[in-house]
């Protein structure tokens with residue numbers, strides 16, 4: 001008689017007051033404060049705890065309440081059949097800043113920016129309490145993290161990941177993620193990324209699209225990037241992920257080109273376009289057509305972010321340009337990476353189409 005191989009399940013995953021058994025999924029509400037009518041103010045989390053031990057990855061979005069792309073990214077990841085074969089644990093928090101999302105604002109009711117409030121404390125303001133809950137209940141229970149953002153209010157970003165190049169594990173995740181651009185970004189005081197790195201959890205920040213909108217290309221780029229990272233961490237079968245044919249463009253520095261005058265702004269440069277020092281990349285004119293001032297690029301690179309506002313004041317940030325050694329080659333690579341993201345909906349939720 002052939003003996004049946006005994007499957008050893010991994011231990012339960014403990015979060016909040018809840019224990020999630022191996023091979024099960026749970027939605028968990030972690031209250032940390034309350035509204036004036038005594039409704040709980042909570043962090044709402046979905047935990048998928050695979051049967052077998054592996055890495056524990058958190059996916060968070062909408063830490064800035066008006067940045068919504070990540071909600072759709074996480075929905076598609078959770079709906080994928082690949083998740084049924086998960087090894088390890090996926091901890092998904094599609095809306096971290098719930099009140100900000102309701103009010104369509106970046107901030108919390110205490111007017112604080114949650115992404116500047118880490119590590120937070122149990123006795124601080126609501127942003128500080130939420131940051132502290134996120135740190136202790138999510139970050140410290142995981143081994144890796146990906147935090148999803150868009151451009152801030154009235155700005156749009158080319159899909160990009162931001163990471164600290166000094167952390168090898170984080171840089172490895174960024175390269176595997178495969179967004180068109182990887183930007184070197186110092187750890188910002190009070191940010192989730194800083195809090196995460198301080199407790200030894202490598203985490204990436206993804207930025208793509210604009211606030212209060214869904215941007216399909218940025219969503220696809222993030223969904224595929226997350227699966228590639230999960231594949232590289234052996235959480236899902238790597239061969240099922242869409243591989244990228246080109247390496248992302250790496251930029252060690254980016255700077256804003258600012259408005260040379262007050263007036264009506266027209267852009268002459270799309271996201272992902274190459275920019276050469278001296279190029280005219282926009283115009284600022286007055287409404288009666290008397291004056292027009294060129295917006296001139298101050299160094300070579302690629303446009304990775306820009307304002308969406310047509311009315312600008314002298315000194316306003318117009319284009320975020322990431323320096324790259326060969327802008328023409330970078331432009332071609334970005335175009336191909338964006339096309340790859342567009343042409344590969346294979347891992348997206350089929351009900352979307």
Ligand SMILES: [Zn+2]
Nearest residue numbers: 064067149150
């Ligand atoms: Zn953000």
